[in-house]
Amino acid sequence: MRYLTAGESHGKQLTTIIEGVPSNLPLLAEDISESLLRRQKGHGRGRRMQIEKDLVEIKGGVRHGYTLGSPISLVIENDDFKHWRNIMGEHPIDEDEEVKRQITRPRPGHADLNGAMKYGHRDMRNVLERSSARETAARVAAGAVAKKILHELGIHIVGYVKEIAGIRAQDVEMSLKEKQEVSEASPVRTLDQQVEQEMMDAIDQAKKDGDSIGGVCEVVVEGMPAGVGSYVHYDRKLDSRIAGGVVSINAFKGAEFGIGFEAARKNGSEVHDEILWNEEQGYHRRTNRLGGFEGGMTTGMPIIVRGVMKPIPTLYKPLQSVDIETKEPFQASIERSDSCAVPAASVVMEHVVAWEVARTLLEQFPHDQFPKLKKAIEEYREEIRCF
């Protein structure tokens, strides 16, 4: 399975084309739109999210509620396009007008300057339109299809906020379903109601100060059989695919599994997960400090992965930069931005992880028809239970 996204932030639409989804998977636009609307929510978002109402249209690959096996084409319209028609139209505009509108002042922390140098753009709108995290809507659409595959295979996934600006949520004992419900109800998408208000206050304070804040998101995947991924090929290790996917999300700077970087400060006896066996559960672990992975493959314990998001780079309190035309320094000024997008990003991360898990399963159990995939995985589960 693979996918490609196209579309600019203030352009007409975002398009996602997914190839390799087996036939006869039940799939409705509502399954995808539900994920998209979740991504839009969360305390700290700017005015743009009041303009957009992300609903997907399935343009191909699905008929009468089931996938056909052909590429799936998904479209999300940008409602904001109506305000940007002149700036984002595909036809050439008057040269003077073009120069007048050019963005020549790169924002620190954005792709503006490096992207302009790479593609030779003197107008950095040509960079920022595509580097914008608006694209994560198209990625969530792909992830929603992946989630549907996982759901039908009895694999469930949830993403939520662990930390915002140093305010940490406590670990809580909850079923995955409860985690979904609690994070959904929280304006900051955390599971810890004690710190919820503190997180919101920190976001409000950052906004008041013209600043921005980042945080940490966590994703848990339950129901994975052991042995998915690879110890044989570096590029088929599922943990590395997940880490790569997480760091590919705009503003994400790192990923860790289980106890993560804490492992560097502990002895081996405090890190590795002892192996147990009983009739009912088959092989399982006493602990899950390694977050569900050994040797690039799942252990059968829940996958636990965290991603760190830097503070949003566009600041109302401007940082210094240089105008690429005049080479003069300036203090960037902006019109609108999110002050914290960690809650929204937890939804993005959930879908990015779902994608990597589903595509790896399909690579390991290649089937053109979804019922055959399901059967193969059921048989494999039975095989490893009796191993």
Ligand SMILES: Cc1cc2nc3c(=O)[nH]c(=O)nc-3n(C[C@H](O)[C@H](O)[C@H](O)COP(=O)(O)O)c2cc1C
């Ligand atoms: C859901 C989400 C929303 C974001 N919103 C903004 C925003 O409003 N303003 C901004 O400057 N950056 C925002 N970002 C981050 C930038 O897109 C990102 O920092 C930038 O593209 C540079 O990429 P890098 O940080 O990965 O290097 C957002 C990121 C995510 C995941």
Ligand SMILES: C=C(O[C@@H]1CC(C(=O)O)=C[C@@H](OP(=O)(O)O)[C@H]1O)C(=O)O
């Ligand atoms: C549009 C989305 O996020 C945008 C991501 C973003 C950025 O620079 O990454 C900047 C902002 O865009 P705008 O300048 O239009 O307000 C966010 O609103 C979205 O998440 O759908």
